[in-house]
Amino acid sequence: MNHRVGLDRGQTLLFPERLEDYIGAENPVRFLDAFVGSLDLPALEFAKARCANTGRPPYDPAALLKLYLYGYLHRVRSSRLLEAECHRNVEVLWLLGKLTPDFKTIADFRKDNLQPLKAVARQFTLLCRKLELFGGELLAIDGSKFAAVNARDQNFNAGKLQELIDRADARLAEYLQQLDASDTTEPSPSAVSPSELAAKIAALREKQDWHRELLAQLDAEQKQVSVTDPDTRKLPTAQGNVIGYNAQVAVDAKHKLIVADDVTNEGTDLRQLANVALAAKNNLELQHADVVADAGYYNASEVSRCVECGLTPFIPKADTSANTALGLYGKNQFKYDLTKDVYHCPAGSELTYRFSTYELGRELKYYRAKHCQTCPLKSRCTRNQGNRTLTREANEHLMEAMAARMQREPHKFKLRKTLVEHPFGTIKRYFGYTHFLLKGLTKVRTEWSLTTLAYNLKRVLNLVSVEKLLLAVG
Numbered sequence: 001m002n003h004r005v006g007l008d009r010g011q012t013l014l015f016p017e018r019l020e021d022y023i024g025a026e027n028p029v030r031f032l033d034a035f036v037g038s039l040d041l042p043a044l045e046f047a048k049a050r051c052a053n054t055g056r057p058p059y060d061p062a063a064l065l066k067l068y069l070y071g072y073l074h075r076v077r078s079s080r081l082l083e084a085e086c087h088r089n090v091e092v093l094w095l096l097g098k099l100t101p102d103f104k105t106i107a108d109f110r111k112d113n114l115q116p117l118k119a120v121a122r123q124f125t126l127l128c129r130k131l132e133l134f135g136g137e138l139l140a141i142d143g144s145k146f147a148a149v150n151a152r153d154q155n156f157n158a159g160k161l162q163e164l165i166d167r168a169d170a171r172l173a174e175y176l177q178q179l180d181a182s183d184t185t186e187p188s189p190s191a192v193s194p195s196e197l198a199a200k201i202a203a204l205r206e207k208q209d210w211h212r213e214l215l216a217q218l219d220a221e222q223k224q225v226s227v228t229d230p231d232t233r234k235l236p237t238a239q240g241n242v243i244g245y246n247a248q249v250a251v252d253a254k255h256k257l258i259v260a261d262d263v264t265n266e267g268t269d270l271r272q273l274a275n276v277a278l279a280a281k282n283n284l285e286l287q288h289a290d291v292v293a294d295a296g297y298y299n300a301s302e303v304s305r306c307v308e309c310g311l312t313p314f315i316p317k318a319d320t321s322a323n324t325a326l327g328l329y330g331k332n333q334f335k336y337d338l339t340k341d342v343y344h345c346p347a348g349s350e351l352t353y354r355f356s357t358y359e360l361g362r363e364l365k366y367y368r369a370k371h372c373q374t375c376p377l378k379s380r381c382t383r384n385q386g387n388r389t390l391t392r393e394a395n396e397h398l399m400e401a402m403a404a405r406m407q408r409e410p411h412k413f414k415l416r417k418t419l420v421e422h423p424f425g426t427i428k429r430y431f432g433y434t435h436f437l438l439k440g441l442t443k444v445r446t447e448w449s450l451t452t453l454a455y456n457l458k459r460v461l462n463l464v465s466v467e468k469l470l471l472a473v474g
């Protein structure tokens with residue numbers, strides 16, 4: 001038996017004469033074409049959506065939008081690769097009617113339409129609502145760290161900068177000593193010449209001055225500065241630190257579609273819950289929904305914002321108590337008495353209110369016991385010389401109510417992992433989008449919206465036939 005043989009390249013063939021004949025009725029590009037065609041691009045404020053009366057005709061933003069949606073859906077994000085697709089990919093040839101914009105035009109389109117591109121993601125959410133693809137009952141919030149366009153050695157904190165400055169001081173002292181020595185003694189043929197030393201000293205001083213300038217530019221909260229992309233920060237992950245951004249999503253439980261997204265450069269999820277959850281609520285126009293998130297989102301003021309707006313959070317409390325780690329009584333073994341505003345300790349004594357402070361953006365009330373020194377349980381309660389102290393957040397009653405809910409309805413929180421792992425797993429493993437291409441928080445937010453839109457497009461194309469989607473866009 002012989003191998004299968006391809007066509008003779010010199011043979012004359014009868015290719016279909018129309019581009020239309022290459023694209024089947026169920027090809028998803030037909031939906032991309034119709035979806036973009038259904039959008040009011042001037043109303044969404046796309047640049048050049050209306051042509052000027054003079055000058056060279058620009059590319060229609062609809063064509064470039066179709067190219068980006070197609071590219072993100074097919075794991076092609078860079079403007080140079082998208083340019084190449086315009087020349088060789090029959091689906092793109094069909095989609096753009098054989099237009100071949102260059103990479104700069106493609107890149108400028110994304111840069112010049114940051115907000116309109118985010119609005120397109122919202123338009124797709126509206127279409128999904130029309131198709132009843134959202135349940136609107138349970139939302140799962142989660143975040144993941146993505147690398148940015150900023151090398152590790154281009155991110156500095158105070159310690160790193162001071163170490164570089166001190167190291168430069170030591171080298172400078174060495175060079176100056178060598179320079180002095182060369183003035184008084186006959187230099188050996190292998191020694192560095194005074195002019196070379198002077199050049200090294202000048203370069204080192206210049207770098208040291210730059211490090212001193214960076215020291216003055218450290219941001220107030222995280223005490224860091226990044227050089228290539230000033231908005232990025234060194235963020236902790238389970239696999240180590242990453243220089244990048246913290247991308248957030250709210251996922252609807254019905255079909256694991258993303259209903260809201262955001263990006264921050266904060267290292268933790270402590271302050272991310274309410275923004276994303278409330279954006280999801282607005283996008284779906286919900287009156288009420290349950291919200292699940294992991295212990296990293298446990299923050300009374302964020303929970304309070306959600307509750308005020310009709311959302312019901314389910315978030316576990318991570319037991320980070322130093323006392324529990326030492327085998328001592330944790331806070332959960334002290335019972336709060338709302339009527340008396342005191343805590344009852346395991347020995348039956350009261351911890352009474354002493355004072356309030358404001359720490360890390362949280363209002364904290366301090367409660368202290370009396371006579372712990374004579375308590376028979378002291379060795380199991382505290383290692384401090386004085387009396388046992390507890391703190392209580394301003395909205396801690398909401399956290400206590402949430403803990404009771406978690407116990408009553410544990411099945412809701414159990415869904416969290418499967419809901420949020422699907423989008424992040426698909427984005428990172430299937431699409432391979434593990435890093436951002438653009439620089440700056442505003443641009444990265446748009447890039448993230450395009451990424452979540454690509455995920456939603458892929459998901460919807462798996463759930464709904466192209467025929468039905470075409471009918472929905474009308």
Ligand code: SF4
Binds near residue numbers: 348369370375377388
């Ligand atoms: S040590 Fe103090 S707070 Fe702890 S159980 Fe005894 S009396 Fe209560």
